[in-house]
Amino acid sequence: MKDEVAQESIEGLKKRIAELEALVKYYEELHRLHQHKKFASSSEKTHPEQLSLFDEAENEADKHISEPTVEQITYTRRRERKEKKDDLSDLPVETVEHVLSAEERICPECGCELHAMGHDKKLELEIIPAQVKVIEHVREVYACRNCEKTATSVPIVKAAMPEPVIKGSAASPSSVAHIMTQKYVNAVPLYRQEQEFLMNGIVLSRQTMANWLIRSSEDWLLPLYELMKSRLSLEEVLHADETTLQVLKEPGKSSRTDSYIWLYRTSGFCSAPIVLYEYQPTRSSTHPKAFLEGYKGYLHTDGYAGYHLLAPKITIVGCWAHVRRKFDEALKGAPPEARANLPSQKGLDLCNELFRLEREYENLASEERHAERLKRSKPVSDSLFEWASTLGVLAKSLLGKAIHYLLSQKTYLENVYEDGRLELSNNRAERSIKPFVIGRKNWLFSATVKGAKASSVIYSVIETAKENGLKPFGYLKHIFKSMPNMEAEEYESLLPWSESLPEQCRVKSDSLRETNASSS
Numbered sequence: 001m002k003d004e005v006a007q008e009s010i011e012g013l014k015k016r017i018a019e020l021e022a023l024v025k026y027y028e029e030l031h032r033l034h035q036h037k038k039f040a041s042s043s044e045k046t047h048p049e050q051l052s053l054f055d056e057a058e059n060e061a062d063k064h065i066s067e068p069t070v071e072q073i074t075y076t077r078r079r080e081r082k083e084k085k086d087d088l089s090d091l092p093v094e095t096v097e098h099v100l101s102a103e104e105r106i107c108p109e110c111g112c113e114l115h116a117m118g119h120d121k122k123l124e125l126e127i128i129p130a131q132v133k134v135i136e137h138v139r140e141v142y143a144c145r146n147c148e149k150t151a152t153s154v155p156i157v158k159a160a161m162p163e164p165v166i167k168g169s170a171a172s173p174s175s176v177a178h179i180m181t182q183k184y185v186n187a188v189p190l191y192r193q194e195q196e197f198l199m200n201g202i203v204l205s206r207q208t209m210a211n212w213l214i215r216s217s218e219d220w221l222l223p224l225y226e227l228m229k230s231r232l233s234l235e236e237v238l239h240a241d242e243t244t245l246q247v248l249k250e251p252g253k254s255s256r257t258d259s260y261i262w263l264y265r266t267s268g269f270c271s272a273p274i275v276l277y278e279y280q281p282t283r284s285s286t287h288p289k290a291f292l293e294g295y296k297g298y299l300h301t302d303g304y305a306g307y308h309l310l311a312p313k314i315t316i317v318g319c320w321a322h323v324r325r326k327f328d329e330a331l332k333g334a335p336p337e338a339r340a341n342l343p344s345q346k347g348l349d350l351c352n353e354l355f356r357l358e359r360e361y362e363n364l365a366s367e368e369r370h371a372e373r374l375k376r377s378k379p380v381s382d383s384l385f386e387w388a389s390t391l392g393v394l395a396k397s398l399l400g401k402a403i404h405y406l407l408s409q410k411t412y413l414e415n416v417y418e419d420g421r422l423e424l425s426n427n428r429a430e431r432s433i434k435p436f437v438i439g440r441k442n443w444l445f446s447a448t449v450k451g452a453k454a455s456s457v458i459y460s461v462i463e464t465a466k467e468n469g470l471k472p473f474g475y476l477k478h479i480f481k482s483m484p485n486m487e488a489e490e491y492e493s494l495l496p497w498s499e500s501l502p503e504q505c506r507v508k509s510d511s512l513r514e515t516n517a518s519s520s
Contacts, residue, residue, distance in 0.1 A: 088125065090508055132202055137161055163484035171212045173480035179209050181473045184458050189443040217454035220483045223491055225457045228464060232274045236297040237267035237421050239429035240288060243437055246445040247452050250281060261456060262287055263433045269421045272497035273467035275432045277456040285309045298419065300426040303409050318412030321425035324351035326402035333398045343391055344399045350384040358424045370420030378417055385410055435463060468496040474505045
């Protein structure tokens with residue numbers, strides 16, 4: 001009896017030791033991954049020297065055996081990077097002439113008068129700091145002298161004057177556009193703008209600026225936001241993502257509790273790109289369900305289960321970049337000397353092959369891309385799912401989490417094969433939410449719910465304008481100058497993709513193309 005109890009105790013201890021060893025191994029993986037994120041490159045690109053499943057012949061060949069009669073010459077062709085050249089052709093030019101006086105135009109040899117035989121030219125880029133001035137609008141008011149003498153009533157006629165962006169304030173289209181651009185494009189918080197104004201001798205409080213932003217957003221940008229939302233719902237392929245936001249004065253919530261900014265945007269096949277942000281107090285699935293009410297189509301998302309509740313009316317398309325990232329993290333969490341032969345390397349290689357094939361389909365029409373994916377990409381993903389389902393790994397390990405994510409998201413990941421317009425990842429949404437995340441690192445929080453809603457609307461208009469090749473400042477200034485003097489039926493002419501927008505709102509096409517190429 002005692003031997004049986006002792007044996008059970010030994011078995012229990014062995015089991016506990018195995019659990020603790022697995023836990024230690026997991027913590028070691030997390031430590032290595034943390035060290036890599038902290039000190040190494042954040043890029044997820046695969047190193048060219050890593051082993052690949054798709055160059056087996058080269059890897060298996062004996063590299064020490066050379067062909068005696070053939071001279072081996074190898075080289076690596078580096079991709080030529082096109083240097084971005086400065087282009088000042090669209091800027092106004094002020095010519096400063098440097099000439100000799102009449103007394104100086106005398107030949108030093110014979111004393112005759114010199115004549116101009118040519119010119120030397122030099123270009124300089126002159127930067128003029130922001131200049132602030134007060135514009136006083138004086139409107140003439142007219143009355144009839146004869147009626148004043150003979151009639152019982154006197155008609156009063158006033159000269160035409162444009163409506164202000166905010167009645168009863170000193171706000172102008174340019175000032176509101178400047179403050180918005182500084183905060184929501186350049187990520188300069190209002191308190192730093194206040195300090196900059198003070199250094200230039202201008203007293204303009206951050207409270208006043210905040211009021212201008214909220215009023216302008218509610219009065220003029222919100223109607224455009226609603227028009228863009230209506231247009232967004234007509235698309236057949238969308239992307240979605242969400243990120244946290246701290247709101248200090250939110251009813252019923254602590255100031256330390258996270259609220260959320262939800263992002264919805266069009267796909268790369270849309271002729272008029274739209275990027276919309278929406279503030280919501282929680283991460284509940286009811287928010288995307290309400291925002292996308294009546295929408296039927298495809299929605300690219302990450303693995304958050306809240307999106308999955310939108311089915312079956314909306315087809316959720318999973319993100320293969322998240323799958324790849326988890327295999328990449330599992331590989332980085334392993335000891336460097338053991339990485340080449342780990343299962344996580346095989347999972348990463350299979351994901352890399354999917355993305356490599358996707359680059360080959362880049363210039364194909366959607367129908368051709370659909371056919372090529374079914375023919376070439378689907379067998380790769382099928383082999384990945386089959387391999388992962390037979391792999392026995394500890395659930396509480398980085399590789400175990402990667403396998404679990406892959407298999408649990410299988411239905412949504414395979415939806416990419418339904419239509420050639422769909423994308424392999426949700427990176428498009430992640431890139432669009434990045435400007436908000438960068439801004440949040442600087443201004444940190446929203447003081448009120450009103451401010452959070454205004455920020456989501458302003459970001460939506462600005463990011464959609466950037467996607468459509470517009471200058472944020474010029475476009476916002478045009479909006480605030482035009483909308484107060486327009487009827488609501490005319491607002492569509494101010495949408496970011498409208499052809500009626502003036503050239504002053506547009507970025508030079510070549511510059512925009514180079515910027516997009518460098519950012520991607």
